Amino acid sequence: MVDLALKILLHDKLRFTITVAGVAFAVALVLSQIGLFFGLLSNATPTIRNANADLWVTSHNTPNVDFAHEFPETYVNRVRSVPGVAKADNLIVTFMNISLPNGAEEGGVFYALDDFSAWNLPWRVKEGNIQDLRRGEFIFLDESAKRRLGDFALGDFREVQHNRLRIAGQSQDAKSFTTTPVSFIDFRRAQEMNPDLLKGKTSYILVKLAPGADVKAVKAEIRRRLPFNDVYTTNEWATKSEAYWIKNTGIGLNAFLAVFLGVLVGVVVVAQTLYTSTMEHIKEFGTVKAIGGSNADIYRILARQATIAAALGFILGLGLAFAQKPAIEAMALKLIMPASTIAVVAIGTLLLCLASAMVSFRKVANVDPGLVFRS
Amino acid sequence: MTVLEARDITKTYQEGAQETTVLRGVSMDLLAGEVVTLEGPSGSGKTTLLQILGCILSPSGGELRIHENPVAGHSAHLAAIRRRNIGFVFQQFNLFPSLNALENVQYAINLKGVKGSAAKSEAGALLDAVGLSDRANYLPRDLSGGQKQRVAIARALACKPSVLLADEPTANLDSAVGAQILELFRDLAKRENRALLIVTHDPKVRSIADRVLQIHDGRLRP
Secondary structure, rough: OOOHHHHHHOOOOHHHHHHHHHHHHHHHHHHHHHHHHHHHHHHHOOOHHHHHOEEEEEEOOOOOOOOOOEEEHHHHHHOOOOOOEEEEEEEEEEEEEEEEEOOOEEEEEEEEEEEOOOOOOOOOOEEEOOHHHHOOEEEEHHHHHHHHHHOOOOOOOOEEEEEEEEEEEEOOOOOOOOOOOOEEHHHHHHHHOHHHOOOEEHHHHHEEOOOOOOOOHHHHHHHOOOOEEEEEEHHHHHHHHHHHHHHOOOOHHHHHHHHHHHHHHHHHHHHHHHHHHHHHHHHHHHHHHOOOHHHHOOOOOOOHHHHHHHHHHHHHHHHHHHOOOHHHHHHOOOOOOOHHHHHHHHHHHHHHHHHHHHHHHHHHHOOOOOHHOOO | OOOEEEEEEEEEEEEEOOEEEEEEEEEEEEEEEEEEEEHHHHHHHOOHHHHOOOOOOOOOOOEEEEOOEEEOHHHHHHHHHHHHEEEEEEOOOOOOOOOHHHHHHHHHHHHOOHHHHHHHHHHHHHHHHHHOOOHHHHHHHHHHHHHHHHHHHHHHHHHHOOOEEEEEEOOOOOOHHHHHHHHHHHHHHHHOOOOEEEEOOOHHHHHHOOEEEEEEEEEEOO
């Protein structure tokens, strides 16, 4: 079968290059914007998703994991007695100031537990033993905190709320959406450092269910026993935390606008170049009709051209998106492009290129084969 | 044997309030193996008649039959009739510039549903028949006018048409090459028993004609 569609495309290599480049640019823009969006969102919930908890008990209307409100720590006993609960512990998440060696102060978000290992927090330890936190005036800092706190090493001291704490270890990947450094300290230590706010209080109760326990039933019972608290599964709580940042920071709208812009650029470039190409080859399409071809034959040519532009543009755009990953990561940002997103963008690219070709479909549907008789 | 019959064909164009009649009751037959030329001044209706006979244009009135079957219907149906019965050769050749000579012919064969190596070998045979097998891989821009017209003729033969319609096929060729093309036309019509209608201004075309038709003001002259 003679591939007239491809031959016409390749006959004008410059135009073909512009078409593919336009699609590639749009795909790279869309993928990188979605990737950045997912990357930002991933910072909103890493502690939720990595903690070994099935349920999170929060104070009523807590908007996200970082903006916790305190409630009595004794509530944990009510939760522990609920049938189906295997384990429940208090977790404090609170902001405190860290004094830097140069005299400046930086805010930090502190996660405080009695037994970190039991809850898989922190989930990646670069150095040190997390159990050391139980020994008293120690702190675990996340490696990413170096951007805000400056360089630090095991054994160094940092002052938190005027308490001198020794760095007992470093975690990795524990980040907050606000880029505030994440640290880990012992539960009682945290209460002692900020007694006005935290004495006898907790921010959350982490719940591990017994094997075979009915999640809905356990949630309902905890709600009944703690009527002024909320109870979420891990996924529900992560989704609520992400939704807060999406709605309240404008990143959702920003990502949507960037994706829309990328799609618009792609559609306009493909539609414009395919249309111009169609108009320049209109006599050839007239010839196709004159020698017995139907509108369907011409539609197939245009659809194939759009498909070729979509496929090549997508591959190139995907390559571009991945190529910028190291540069983006060097800026302490994450580009997360799950396979499912890549598949959706691939299908979207194809559909939009075909939709762009529709502009040309309308034109060739009315091509008069008689124009081949005109000189 | 009559291949094509046109009875009382009329064609009127409407432009705003103005009505222009191009053909006024044209009746004619084309017989198998017959070479007919259609001559007339510019604006006399030659090309319009050619388009109607080639099922590209629908007449305003009258009846057209190919192999005794009436020609009518929507554009897809007319395209199918063209694909089965009519071969066109144009003054401007109208080859696909991005396809080489072989592919130009092969594409027309593909359109009738023959694919793959069968289409390629059929296209090669047709190029051979017009004496151009040694230029099979040349793009149109690398062919002379006469060679382009031979490719166009090979392409027109791709559907094994019973009617060949040629619009000023020698107008863009020098006289020596034009004579060769005319000889090729005559040979194809007689050897393969095809009806051939050539629209022309060129009096030399008459030399191969079995019959000459004159058209003036949309009417055939006896």
